[in-house]
Amino acid sequence: MAGVSFDHVTKRFGPVTAVDDLTLDIGSGEFVVLVGPSGCGKTTALRMLAGLEPVTGGRIRIGERDVERLPPRQRDVAMVFQDYALYPQMSVYRNLAFGLQTRKVPREEVRRLVSQAAQRLGLDTLLDRKPRQLSGGQRQRVALGRALVRHPQVFLMDEPLSNLDAKLRVEMRAEIKALQLETGVTTVFVTHDQVEAMTMGDRIAVMQAGVLEQLGSPHDVYNRPANVFVAGFIGSPAMTFGRFAVIRDNGRMHLRAGAITLEHHGSVDRIPDDVIAGVRPEHVRPWSGEGDLLGPFSGRVESIEALGRETFVGVQVADGLEYVVRFDGPSSHRIGEPLEFGIERGTVLLFDPASDAAIEP
Amino acid sequence: MTTGALERTVTYLVLGCFAVLALIPLVGVLLAAMHPSGALLSGFSLPSSLSFDTFRVAWNEGQFSSLMTSSMIVAVVVVAMTTVLSIPAGFAFGTMRFPGADLLFYVMLTGIVVPFEALIVPLYYAFRDHGLTDSYWGLIWPQTALSISFGTFWMRAFFRSVPTELADAARVDGASSWRILWRVLVPIGRPAILTMVLLVFMWTWNEFLLALVMISDQAHRTAPLGLSAFQSRYGVDIPGVSAAAVYVAAPVVVLYVLLQRQFLRGMLAGSLKG
Numbered sequence: 095m096a097g098v099s100f101d102h103v104t105k106r107f108g109p110v111t112a113v114d115d116l117t118l119d120i121g122s123g124e125f126v127v128l129v130g131p132s133g134c135g136k137t138t139a140l141r142m143l144a145g146l147e148p149v150t151g152g153r154i155r156i157g158e159r160d161v162e163r164l165p166p167r168q169r170d171v172a173m174v175f176q177d178y179a180l181y182p183q184m185s186v187y188r189n190l191a192f193g194l195q196t197r198k199v200p201r202e203e204v205r206r207l208v209s210q211a212a213q214r215l216g217l218d219t220l221l222d223r224k225p226r227q228l229s230g231g232q233r234q235r236v237a238l239g240r241a242l243v244r245h246p247q248v249f250l251m252d253e254p255l256s257n258l259d260a261k262l263r264v265e266m267r268a269e270i271k272a273l274q275l276e277t278g279v280t281t282v283f284v285t286h287d288q289v290e291a292m293t294m295g296d297r298i299a300v301m302q303a304g305v306l307e308q309l310g311s312p313h314d315v316y317n318r319p320a321n322v323f324v325a326g327f328i329g330s331p332a333m334t335f336g337r338f339a340v341i342r343d344n345g346r347m348h349l350r351a352g353a354i355t356l357e358h359h360g361s362v363d364r365i366p367d368d369v370i371a372g373v374r375p376e377h378v379r380p381w382s383g384e385g386d387l388l389g390p391f392s393g394r395v396e397s398i399e400a401l402g403r404e405t406f407v408g409v410q411v412a413d414g415l416e417y418v419v420r421f422d423g424p425s426s427h428r429i430g431e432p433l434e435f436g437i438e439r440g441t442v443l444l445f446d447p448a449s450d451a452a453i454e455p
Numbered sequence: 456m457t458t459g460a461l462e463r464t465v466t467y468l469v470l471g472c473f474a475v476l477a478l479i480p481l482v483g484v485l486l487a488a489m490h491p492s493g494a495l496l497s498g499f500s501l502p503s504s505l506s507f508d509t510f511r512v513a514w515n516e517g518q519f520s521s522l523m524t525s526s527m528i529v530a531v532v533v534v535a536m537t538t539v540l541s542i543p544a545g546f547a548f549g550t551m552r553f554p555g556a557d558l559l560f561y562v563m564l565t566g567i568v569v570p571f572e573a574l575i576v577p578l579y580y581a582f583r584d585h586g587l588t589d590s591y592w593g594l595i596w597p598q599t600a601l602s603i604s605f606g607t608f609w610m611r612a613f614f615r616s617v618p619t620e621l622a623d624a625a626r627v628d629g630a631s632s633w634r635i636l637w638r639v640l641v642p643i644g645r646p647a648i649l650t651m652v653l654l655v656f657m658w659t660w661n662e663f664l665l666a667l668v669m670i671s672d673q674a675h676r677t678a679p680l681g682l683s684a685f686q687s688r689y690g691v692d693i694p695g696v697s698a699a700a701v702y703v704a705a706p707v708v709v710l711y712v713l714l715q716r717q718f719l720r721g722m723l724a725g726s727l728k729g
Contacts, residue, residue, distance in 0.1 A: 146623050167629035179624035192638075193628035240628070250627075269580040 095280050096157030096247040097122040098143065102163075103152030105138050105304075112138040114304040116152070117375055119154040120297075121162035123278045125271070129285055131327070135304035136284045143282060145169050145251055146249050156247055167196075172241035173250040176257065178233045179227040186212075186236050187221040193244045203358065211243040213275075227424065231262045248280040249274070266295060288328050292316065301325045321451040325372050325443060331399070331406050333372045336415045337447065339368050349442070352413030354391055356442060365453060373420035379440035380425075380434070387436030393417070395427050409433050463572045487697035488513075496693040513698035517681040518673065522723065523702070526678040527642065530659040530706075536595070537602040537655050538648065544603065545610025546636045550622060561701045562610070566604025579668050593669040598662060602655045608656075613647035614640065649717040678703045 105113040112137040120126045128136035143146040143154055145166035154162040161169050172193070180189050190208045197206070211220045215235045225233055229375040234254065241249055251270070255263045271294050274281050285291055291298045292312045300307045300315060300323075308320035319325035325333045336350035338356070349356040349371055356371065381390040397408035397417070405425040406418050419435045427433055444453040479499075489502040492512040513519070519705065547553075549562050560561055579588065587593040615641060625635045641648065663679040671675050685696035711718065 141623075144623075144627055146626065166626045167631070171627060173624065175619065175620045175624060177620055179618070179620035181621065181625070181639055181643075192630075196625075196629040196634065240624075244628075258509045333707070 095122045095278055096126070096407055097250055098280060099155045100139065100143075101155070102212045103139070103142060103154060104150045105135070105142060105147065106150045111249050111304050113142070113392040116304075116306055118299055118306060118309060120280060120282065120362075122157075122280055124454055125274050125281045125283065125294060125296045126299060127283045127285060127291040127297075127302060129288055129291035129295075129327075130301035130307075131286060133303075134285075134301040136301050138304075139301075140173075140250050140252055140282060140284050142264065143169075143248070144171055144173050149417075154220060159450065162163050169248075170246050171192045171248040171250055172244050172246040172250065173256040174237045175242050176253040178225070178237040178257075180233060180236055180240075182225050184230070185224060186217060186239075189220075189225070189236055190217075190239050190243050193240060197244075206244050207245075209430040211239045214242065215239045230258055231266070234258060234262075238273070239272065242277070245277075246279065249279050249283075251281065253285055254283075255285070256287070263290075270294065288330065292328070292416075298328075300327060303325075318452065319372075319443070322370060322372070322445045325445070325452070330394055331418050333374050333443075334378075334415075334417050335370050335372045335445075338369050338371045340365055340369055348444065349444075351415055352411075354411060356413060356437065357439075358442065358444070359440070360444075365444065366446055366448070369453065370444040370447050370450075372442065372445060373417065373437055375420050377438040378417050378419045378435055379438070380421060381436045382420060382434075386439055388439055389436030390434040391417075391436065392432055392434045395429050395431050395433050399430065400424060407433065409435060484697045484700055487693050487703055490694040492516075492695050493692050494694050494696075509694045509698045510701070513695045513701065515686070516695065517684045517699050517702075519678065519681055519699070519702050521674065522676055522678045522681040525591070525675055526660055527706075529591055529598070530656050531676060532591070532595050533598045533602060533659045534652055534656050536599045537606045538652060540599075540603050541606025541610050541651065542641060542644075542648065544607040545612075546614050546632075546640065548607060549611040549614030550619070551632075560607075563604055563607055566601050567608060569599065575668055577665060582669060588669050589672050589675055591675060592663070594666060594675075597665060598659050602659065606651050606655065609651050610644075610647065613644050616618065617643065628664075646717045649714050653710060653714050653718055656710055660707055661703075 100116045100118040103113060103116045104111065116135075116139055128139060129387075130136050132333055138147060142149050142162070143156075145161065145164060145168075149162045152162070153160055156169060156171070181192065184192065185315055187208060187230075191204050192209060192431060194204045208221075209218065212221055215238060217232070217239055219388060220228065220232060220236075224386055228236065235259075237254065254270070255266050258266060267290060268281075283290075295312060297309060298312055298315045299309045302323050308315055308324045311410060312317075315328055319328065322335065326335065333342065336351050336354075338351045341348040341355075347358045347360070348364065349358055349369065356449055377388065381387065383390075391411060392412035393409040393415075395407055398412045399406040399408075403423065405421040405423070407421060409417050409419055411417060417435065417437075419433065445451065446453055459559045461706055478672065483499050486499070486501060487496055488509055489506055489508065490496060496661070544563075548556060548563075574597075582588050582593050587596070593689070621636050621639060621643075625639045630638065661679060662677070666680050667676045682699050685692040685699060
């Protein structure tokens with residue numbers, strides 16, 4: 095297996111910069127997820143790694159080799175595409191065997207490798223079928239099998255689960271992760287779904303507008319987001335933000351926005367006079383008077399999102415601030431009703447409004 | 456969408472009228488061919504008895520065994536060369552980015568845009584100077600050249616309609632462009648390719664002006680020229696020319712019937728997403 099590194103890689107399409115000075119090191123055997131909204135450059139980065147898109151500048155290495163000038167067939171990578179891209183006229187067997195036959199692997203060896211991969215993915219009874227005779231999940235398995243069968247240095251996956259229904263997606267998520275652990279093949283996985291990113295990646299690379307915003311473990315990216323974009327993109331429902339004035343009082347600090355005042359502990363010196371304060375919904379609870387909550391704050395219910403096990407209630411507070419309050423189980427509140435809530439102490443994250451960057455506590 | 460009984464009846468009526476309009480001349484030709492050779496006919500005429508004798512007479516008089524052989528040689532070679540050259544050309548224009556691609560493509564399109572009649576006189580002199588008149592090559596080269604324009608245009612449209620991920624997948628699987636073309640894309644392009652084959656065959660088979668200008672010896676004359684054998688100074692042998700017309704049209708009709716399903720899929724290939 096081999097590591098992958100992007101070294102100041104840039105890609106421009108005419109005047110549009112799709113990937114801007116991307117530097118990213120992926121360790122051998124690591125599972126890294128590139129995540130970001132549509133058009134953030136994650137697929138372009140993956141395609142450059144595959145050799146399907148030439149780089150405008152910078153270097154890409156797979157293992158010890160510079161590969162940015164090599165054609166895809168010399169990079170020893172395998173790719174799973176969003177729409178599977180199975181060869182429609184070929185049987186499942188021939189789809190799996192195509193890459194091996196192209197590389198002139200002896201026929202007996204092809205048979206052995208295909209049968210091994212087919213067995214691993216539960217495709218052994220489908221080898222004679224054409225792709226159009228398969229369900230979406232089966233097609234996805236064939237696409238995975240086609241990557242697996244070649245034992246490549248790197249797996250590249252371009253939103254491979256986005257065409258599956260929700261239940262199958264959860265199953266395949268676990269399957270891909272298990273497969274990667276089993277084979278130990280370095281994997282770069284592209285998705286716009288932050289749940290996929292959080293659950294699958296050893297590390298997550300969050301991209302926006304061609305720029306790598308943060309690279310870190312799912313825990314780090316979630317709990318210590320580098321900036322407002324990452325904080326808002328990772329987590330569902332999203333973190334809510336408000337602009338607060340910083341009040342310093344004998345070494346103590348308060349954040350104030352209209353009627354809301356939040357106590358804040360931490361170094362006073364490095365904090366500007368104005369901050370963006372971000373709060374995750376799971377840290378906002380209905381007011382109970384418990385000591386671990388800041389509050390009470392009150393507002394009117396704007397939206398209700400009942401998920402069964404929990405309910406998220408959107409609350410509009412005076413001065414334009416909005417918070418999402420998490421209830422265990424159902425909530426009896428209705429839209430327009432007043433609601434009192436509190437914010438767990440020590441959970442508010444601060445960002446510098448000038449740069450959007452996180453302010454370390 | 457569901458249609459009411461009235462709407463369906465009107466649809467059938469309108470389509471039926473068009474079908475009758477299209478079929479009347481064909482039926483007229485068939486009926487005329489069943490009259491005795493040399494009979495004087497005007498317009499639509501029912502024969503007093505069903506006779507296929509005129510077909511035998513027309514075959515011999517028009518020397519159709521030689522004409523059909525020549526036509527078949529020319530059409531098969533033109534279709535083969537057009538197919539073999541248009542597929543890679545369409546693949547290049549449809550899937551590759553290279554400097555001057557647009558300009559080259561427009562140059563290619565002139566073969567479709569410029570009327571053939573405008574080229575035929577200089578072409579005749581050029582071919583005569585090279586000794587290509589009165590030879591199959593005198594028919595094959597110009598028709599192949601013109602058909603490649605259409606073929607490239609047609610295949611480019613097909614290759615553009617194929618999801619790029621398919622070629623990308625093959626590329627990552629280690630395939631060269633050549634292998635991607637012949638092993639991955641051509642097999643799924645069968646409807647488009649067979650449609651092109653049918654159209655090019657039809658146009659080549661029916662080509663009259665080029666054969667009239669380039670060919671004067673009987674050995675190289677093609678089937679459409681055979682129709683002129685039934686025209687004399689004193690008039691036209693209507694049953695004879697009708698029987699000959701059936702011979703000329705038959706191969707195209709047979710090929711169309713054989714490829715009909717693929718033809719329709721090919722014609723729809725660009726308009727419907729698979």
